[in-house]
Amino acid sequence: MADRPKSVTSVTVKASNGTDEPATTVMVGSSVEFAALVTHLDETTSVLKDITVTWKSSDSGKASFEDNRLTGKAAGSTNVTATVDGIESAPIAVTVTEAS
Numbered sequence: 001m002a003d004r005p006k007s008v009t010s011v012t013v014k015a016s017n018g019t020d021e022p023a024t025t026v027m028v029g030s031s032v033e034f035a036a037l038v039t040h041l042d043e044t045t046s047v048l049k050d051i052t053v054t055w056k057s058s059d060s061g062k063a064s065f066e067d068n069r070l071t072g073k074a075a076g077s078t079n080v081t082a083t084v085d086g087i088e089s090a091p092i093a094v095t096v097t098e099a100s
Helices: none
Strands: 008-015 025-027 031-040 045-048 054-057 063-066 069-072 076-084 092-097
Touching: 008 076, 025 069, 031 076, 054 063, 069 092
Parallel strands: 025 092
Antiparallel strands: 008 031, 031 045, 031 069, 054 076, 063 069, 076 092
């Protein structure tokens, strides 16, 4: 297992497709993959998608996580956060829409 810096100063939720903006909409029955952009004390950054990230949806009845994939369950909205080494990201609002 590779060593990684233990001192995290901030965590930001990002879309896993490399864009600066996280996905803000997911359809019921569909999934969106997220990544956590982590800034360390030495000001380096890492993009994490693995088990070192704890993902949370504020309303698991609307959308829930399995690993780093958020799946829409019912129309509405939820807030998504990522936690790494005890540091939680700011919440990202995600809208769940009915499938077309």
